[in-house]
Amino acid sequence: xxxxxxxxxxxxTGVDGPGTRFVLFLSGCPLRCLYCANPDxxxxxxxxxxxxxxxxxxxAKYRSFLDAAGGGVTLTGGEPLLQADFTAEIFQRCHExxxxxxxxxxxxxxxxxxxxxxxxxxxxxxxxxxxxxAAYHRLTGGDLAPTLSFAGRLDRLGIPVRIRYVLVPGLxxxxxxxxxxxxFVAGLGNVAGVDVLPFHKMATHKYDDLGIPFVxxxxxxxxxxxxxxxxxxxxxxxxxxx
Numbered sequence: 001x002x003x004x005x006x007x008x009x010x011x012x013t014g015v016d017g018p019g020t021r022f023v024l025f026l027s028g029c030p031l032r033c034l035y036c037a038n039p040d041x042x043x044x045x046x047x048x049x050x051x052x053x054x055x056x057x058x059x060a061k062y063r064s065f066l067d068a069a070g071g072g073v074t075l076t077g078g079e080p081l082l083q084a085d086f087t088a089e090i091f092q093r094c095h096e097x098x099x100x101x102x103x104x105x106x107x108x109x110x111x112x113x114x115x116x117x118x119x120x121x122x123x124x125x126x127x128x129x130x131x132x133x134a135a136y137h138r139l140t141g142g143d144l145a146p147t148l149s150f151a152g153r154l155d156r157l158g159i160p161v162r163i164r165y166v167l168v169p170g171l172x173x174x175x176x177x178x179x180x181x182x183x184f185v186a187g188l189g190n191v192a193g194v195d196v197l198p199f200h201k202m203a204t205h206k207y208d209d210l211g212i213p214f215v216x217x218x219x220x221x222x223x224x225x226x227x228x229x230x231x232x233x234x235x236x237x238x239x240x241x242x
Contacts (some may be wrong), residue, residue, distance in 0.1 A: 004086035005047035007078060009058060017102035017123055019071030022059050024090070029079040030108055033129060034215050035168055037203040041078035052089045056097075063097060072100025072122070081109035088117035095120045108142050110150025119151040124154055129162045129225065130172050131181035139171055148184070155188045160193050167222050167230055168199040178233045186237040193240035198222045198229050 007025040016023050027047025040046070059073055068070055073094045080087045080103060091101045092206065103113075104125040113121075127149055130136040136144040154161055163185055167173060185191050199221055207214035234241035 001087045003049055003051050003178070004055070004083050004087045004090075005044045006050045006055070007047045009037075011062070012074075013069070013071075015124065016074040016076065017072060018100065020066060020069035021071045021074045021102070022062050022066060023074045023076060024055065026075060026077040026080045026083055026087070028082040029077055029106075030082065031079070031106055031142045033140050034171070035139075035166055035199050037200075038078065039203065039206050039210055039212055044078075044082065047078075052086065052093065053204065055090055056093050059094065060097070063099065066099060068158075072102060074102040074104055074125070076104035076125075079106060079109060081105055081112045083115065084109070084112040084117060088114060088120065091117060091120035093115070106140075106142075107147035107150035110138075110146055110153065118154075118157060118159060121159060123210075124159055125164055126151060126154070126161050126163045127166070128181060129166065130177060131184065132174060132177040135171065135174070135177060140169075151152065151184075151188060155190045158190055160192055161188070161190050163194040164197060165194055165230075166197045166199055167227060169220050169222050169226065171219075173222070173226060173230065175229075175233065178230055179237075182234045182237040182239055185234070185239050191239065193242065194231075194234045196227060196234070196241055198227050 005027040007027045009024045012023050013020045024042055027041050028044030029042050075087050094101050100122050101121040101123050106127045129139050133144050204214055231241040
């Protein structure tokens, strides 16, 4: 039985996979996205230690409700693949309970996802931050290649995916980069659609509380026309986008 570092958990509907979900936030992330809504999950040491048994006891309390609501369990963070063995055990045990599983990941650590973990993954919510290599690095501090490699692997395995794309004016709105991503996604046979997520500043207080500079504090949120333009670029490639 494995032990993980857990930030928190919550129930959500409609944003973390189908139906009502038990959403488990794991601590620790290798990226430092400028727009991150959960900077309080960056450091693994800040989470509390919980065994897989303890987590499953919490999930079991909601099992009947999750079944009735057509939902399941979503692991997010942070980055759940930073604790790949723990994630794998939770998903395996969720499947033993008959619960749908969803993995919310940047794909940066996709190589850590073993075949057994992916066999117990019903849906991947794959966050592709940018399709421009330089912009991706400026935005996250990481590299784009591992995420694209992971996307290809998920396609070969036939694991359902929804792409998530956070739209930040001046950072991820470049038409050429969006078009490149749309073309890449259109070439995958396992993508149900793209969620274009407008940048917001609701986590500003978290940065203030943690004493971390919020670099995008003065960046405007995207206008509805820009959001629709980006969604339209995906649709032009035959990719459903909302």
